[in-house]
Amino acid sequence: MKKNISKKVQSIQPSGIRAFFDLVLGMKDVISLGVGEPDFVTPWVVREAGIFSLEQGFTSYTSNKGLYKLRLGLHRYLKSRYGLDYSPDDEILITVGVSEGLDLVLRTLINPGDKIIIPQPSYVSYGPVTELAGGLPIYVDTTRDGFKLTPEKLEKAIDKKTKGIILNYPVNPTGESYRRKELEELKRIILRHNLICISDEVYGDLTYDFEHTPFPGLPGAKKNTVYLNGFSKSFAMTGWRVGFACGPQEIIAGMTKIHQYTIMCVPITSQMAAAEALVSGKRSTEEMKREYCRRREFVTEELNRMGLCCSKPQGAFYAFPSIKKSGLSSLEFSQKLLKEEKVAVVPGTAFGACGEGFIRISYASSMESLKEALLRIRKFLGDR
């Protein structure tokens, strides 16, 4: 049967830790710090808007680009929040989460053999989706540079076949983020080589120590940037699957072409709810952010105290401590911790080979769960 499967799909490596995940899902009474989504449910005003739209009979297709109301809402939101100016007519596309946006932009840009630079550890899909689009991912190891891409390493990774870079900040899985000055330096190189920056900023609203700077907001960067964002993290709407892509008109037009043939449009209920989130969800976002920030302080303090070295993440809801002193590999550490103490974390290797020696801990869990889980990790470390 294997001969029926395309060579390209066969060449994609399934995630090496699938077996570990199945183990977690099969176990009971586990405290999971392995979850990549908020523990809050979508704010009630937003859920209510979705229900109301169903009652009103909004059950049809929408325009391929997405409801105009939502695109206009995004235009205003991006303008007032970040000073970004994207036209709701032809520079914004509503996508099925950032995941679809990423797939669309890669398929729109890549000719066979084009190279895409991906700083690692990174979100799991960047590499495989690049390959599926016919591109060649060029991974840059950032573990020695505080999990951030340095201008030197970027410069070194670029050659004639380089088409663009996938930048993600705050970073899943490390929680690191870039300050404006650091972004400026990266931008200069990206513009000099005329690359496209695919900027995944889905955690942007969850930045704690400084103001988040969107990449297209840097002077001169907009024409070389495709800005990807979504409602999942800012408004706790993961299951609604609403994201958006903003960029130069011709790139968005290309993306819309693929989107119209493969997806048609994002479900209307989700779009209606998202439009409401832009209007009345701000307060909930601020509350969630304050709560995450407290948990972040608590978790990083505790991890460092028990010797799991961890820099303070500046955004998202992840900590990425080193577990090297345990003498175990990331996968062994995670498996043993699960079996012995029933705490689930994600091995760093899920996010690239250079994630070896680290684990990802998500603090999108209640304070009670976090306290208990950290107690168990302490016990686990003490037992060996």
Place this chain on the structure above:
Amino acid sequence: MEEILEILEKDGRVAPEEIAKMLRKKPQEVKSAIRKYEKEGVILKYKAVINKDLVRSEDSSVRALIEVSIVPQKDAGFDRIAERIYSFPEVSSCYLISGTYDLLVIVEGRNIHTVSSFVAEKLSCLENVRGTTTHFLLKKYKEDGVILKHREENKRIAISY
């Protein structure tokens, strides 16, 4: 609102040491801030929120909202008569409000009879009380921001990226 208060308002049992970790402060700082709040009466007391529907005992209580119209007193306005009302231990809350009546008084009693006799024998006969309307509570859904329902299990899948 001060963040310490925001944390304690959600969970009064969080230890000062933990609050210190969450806010990157010294435990001593948090302790003295809390002591100051207590002294100034910003923090009045700490208590458990109990879902009384689940407590099956002799002491189960009924609650009534009573609209009270009063004649304000010279010099003291509503305050003096309010004080006479809220001093009764049966009164759990008392508010002066705008609208068609003056005081909203919440009364708790063991059963309908105790509440009725409180209204008939204590409240209505007070000088300056012009009239009362009593509403008995049938079911509580949400109180002080807490939904009175057992928390459901987390619906998220255990591992995701």
